[in-house]
Amino acid sequence: MSTSCVNFRQAVLLTWRLWSEADKTLMWDRWQKGDALVKIAQLFDRTHGSVSRILRRTGGIRPPKRTRSRRTLSLAEREEISRGVVAGRSLRSNVQLVMLRGWLSPGVGSAEMRE
Numbered sequence: 001m002s003t004s005c006v007n008f009r010q011a012v013l014l015t016w017r018l019w020s021e022a023d024k025t026l027m028w029d030r031w032q033k034g035d036a037l038v039k040i041a042q043l044f045d046r047t048h049g050s051v052s053r054i055l056r057r058t059g060g061i062r063p064p065k066r067t068r069s070r071r072t073l074s075l076a077e078r079e080e081i082s083r084g085v086v087a088g089r090s091l092r093s094n095v096q097l098v099m100l101r102g103w104l105s106p107g108v109g110s111a112e113m114r115e
Contacts, residue, residue: 019054028062031055073098 019027023044030040037048037055044051057063073081077098084094 024054027051027054031060032062 027040027044030043037051041048041051080098081094084097085091089097
């Protein structure tokens with residue numbers, strides 16, 4: 001490999017970084033206001049291609065905010081079940097305990113435990 005190729009690869013590896021959620025939000029805000037890709041890219045010190053790649057994934061339409069499904073267990077529910085398993089309680093009694101505390105409906109508990 002030539003030295004110029006190695007230097008280029010090092011430069012690419014050093015400048016590559018992930019987009020934070022705050023960066024993406026600002027990027028989408030600017031895009032909706034009508035700013036050009038080049039202007040948005042300059043704001044983040046990136047190329048317009050990297051901005052374009054993010055916008056193209058959803059056809060230029062801001063994706064909906066991600067939320068957890070109501071059918072999944074919360075951290076508190078998982079902790080309670082984990083403590084029950086460590087204490088030697090059966091899986092069924094753990095789910096019943098979580099349901100008694102009002103954290104979980106029966107259908108959700110059984111579905112989550114089957115997985």
